[in-house]
Amino acid sequence: MSDRVWKDAAYGQFARVGKALGHARRLEILDLLAQGPKNVETLAEALAASSAAVSRHLQILLEAHLVTFQKHGTYVVYQLAQHSVADLMRQIQTVSEAVLADVRELYHLYLTEQDALAPVNPEELEALMATGAVYLIDVRPRTEYEAAHLPGAVSVPLPEVADHFASWQDSRPIVAYCRGRYCLYARDAVQLLQQRGL
Amino acid sequence: MSDRVWKDAAYGQFARVGKALGHARRLEILDLLAQGPKNVETLAEALAASSAAVSRHLQILLEAHLVTFQKHGTYVVYQLAQHSVADLMRQIQTVSEAVLADVRELYHLYLTEQDALAPVNPEELEALMATGAVYLIDVRPRTEYEAAHLPGAVSVPLPEVADHFASWQDSRPIVAYCRGRYCLYARDAVQLLQQRGL
DNA sequence: ATACTATTCAAGCGAATGGTTGAACATGGC
DNA sequence: GCCATGTTCAACCATTCGCTTGAATAGTAT
Numbered sequence: 024m025s026d027r028v029w030k031d032a033a034y035g036q037f038a039r040v041g042k043a044l045g046h047a048r049r050l051e052i053l054d055l056l057a058q059g060p061k062n063v064e065t066l067a068e069a070l071a072a073s074s075a076a077v078s079r080h081l082q083i084l085l086e087a088h089l090v091t092f093q094k095h096g097t098y099v100v101y102q103l104a105q106h107s108v109a110d111l112m113r114q115i116q117t118v119s120e121a122v123l124a125d126v127r128e129l130y131h132l133y134l135t136e137q138d139a140l141a142p143v144n145p146e147e148l149e150a151l152m153a154t155g156a157v158y159l160i161d162v163r164p165r166t167e168y169e170a171a172h173l174p175g176a177v178s179v180p181l182p183e184v185a186d187h188f189a190s191w192q193d194s195r196p197i198v199a200y201c202r203g204r205y206c207l208y209a210r211d212a213v214q215l216l217q218q219r220g221l
Numbered sequence: 222m223s224d225r226v227w228k229d230a231a232y233g234q235f236a237r238v239g240k241a242l243g244h245a246r247r248l249e250i251l252d253l254l255a256q257g258p259k260n261v262e263t264l265a266e267a268l269a270a271s272s273a274a275v276s277r278h279l280q281i282l283l284e285a286h287l288v289t290f291q292k293h294g295t296y297v298v299y300q301l302a303q304h305s306v307a308d309l310m311r312q313i314q315t316v317s318e319a320v321l322a323d324v325r326e327l328y329h330l331y332l333t334e335q336d337a338l339a340p341v342n343p344e345e346l347e348a349l350m351a352t353g354a355v356y357l358i359d360v361r362p363r364t365e366y367e368a369a370h371l372p373g374a375v376s377v378p379l380p381e382v383a384d385h386f387a388s389w390q391d392s393r394p395i396v397a398y399c400r401g402r403y404c405l406y407a408r409d410a411v412q413l414l415q416q417r418g419l
Numbered sequence: 420a421t422a423c424t425a426t427t428c429a430a431g432c433g434a435a436t437g438g439t440t441g442a443a444c445a446t447g448g449c
Numbered sequence: 450g451c452c453a454t455g456t457t458c459a460a461c462c463a464t465t466c467g468c469t470t471g472a473a474t475a476g477t478a479t
Contacts (some may be wrong), residue, residue, distance in 0.1 A: 034245035034248045036317055037248050038243060038244055038248055039317070040320070041242030041244070041247075043243075044238075045239040045240035045241075046466090047229060047236040048232070048467095049236075051228065051232045054232075062426090063427090064425070074427090075470085075471095076468060076469080079427090079467075082427085088320040089316075094476090096425090097477065098426090099425075105316065107315055108316055111312050114309050115235055115239060115309065118303065118305045121305050122285075122303055260455080260456090271440095273438085273440085274439080276456060277438080292446095294446060294455090295447065297455075297457090
């Protein structure tokens with residue numbers, strides 16, 4: 024076996040992973056799965072795509088061994104094969120931001136398009152939580168909260184935010200968080216709260 | 222601008238990076254560039270590909286902003302756009318190894334195919350170097366050595382290894398290193414040395 | 420059993436990708 | 450000016466990709 028053949032084989036294997044990462048939908052699927060296992064239909068809904076298409080993407084991710092699945096009755100629940108896959112996703116986003124001015128602009132443009140959203144960085148949040156100055160809510164779906172959440176956070180999935188308006192009327196400032204920079208739940212929650220003057 | 226549109230845009234940008242990583246040759250190019258800037262022809266030679274093809278791949282990497290170039294007269298020298306791109310490459314290789322049994326097998330199979338290569342892990346090497354028990358040589362091309370190299374290492378590019386046989390005849394054990402797990406210079410050097418009984 | 424649901428498969432289409440060849444640009448040396 | 454060299458472009462081919470539609474499969478509930 025010559026060096027050339029071996030290198031082709033080795034890099035060909037890496038490219039399997041790379042190819043699987045070469046489509047927006049698949050990246051989004053991986054991002055969603057990083058939050059917790061999900062079935063095909065849930066993903067299809069979140070992506071606004073047909074289940075057949077999502078299923079196909081999942082097959083491709085499966086071939087690259089980036090995800091695994093488990094059958095629960097007629098449901099097929101997919102999840103990331105390794106934690107390192109989530110790291111890889113983060114690294115891609117990091118590189119994209121570092122390297123593609125478009126991404127930074129896009130993000131900035133979109134968030135400032137909303138009025139008066141006040142982002143809080145992790146250090147600030149930690150300080151605020153320590154003094155009990157704020158009320159921290161996790162607006163992701165309950166299952167994701169159960170999988171993991173910030174210390175001191177209360178689970179209030181986005182659809183339930185409206186139910187708490189009354190009890191929050193005179194409470195401390197509210198900080199909402201969700202999945203990361205490319206998740207919009209928190210933004211939506213803040214919009215809801217602001218409409219009620221919270 | 223709806224959420225869906227925004228997400229498509231954001232993940233579409235990430236996918237630009239992903240797509241660029243979806244081909245064995247491009248990954249190999251990035252790996253080579255991680256060692257230092259190179260021109261098209263050098264890369265083409267290393268990849269055993271036509272310069273037209275390599276040029277094309279470089280354009281794709283350029284569009285994804287993973288590499289930049291600089292013109293020196295008629296030479297066009299390419300290099301990684303960001304250090305984080307090299308990190309991304311490492312992460313891909315990590316994931317591939319973790320996730321694709323094939324890669325591990327391939328690697329293991331190939332190295333054990335050679336007789337009696339004795340790999341040294343970083344911790345062992347540090348200990349050996351501290352006691353001065355071994356002689357460490359960097360068998361990469363001189364330019365890469367100049368860009369960065371391990372402390373205490375001496376630059377002996379592969380083609381020059383043969384020139385040192387005499388002076389090494391009775392020296393300490395020799396440890397050769399190169400670019401990483403998927404670089405074969407060190408292996409070739411060790412083979413040469415073993416043929417001479419070193 | 421039967422009906423129903425979640426998921427996958429199969430076929431087909433339009434678009435994109437990867438590679439080759441040969442020509443077209445530069446740029447530097449004579 | 451002219452040529453040699455390194456690089457890129459353009460046109461073509463075969464292959465692959467991504468999606469849609471409609472059917473097939475496998476489990477569950479009635």
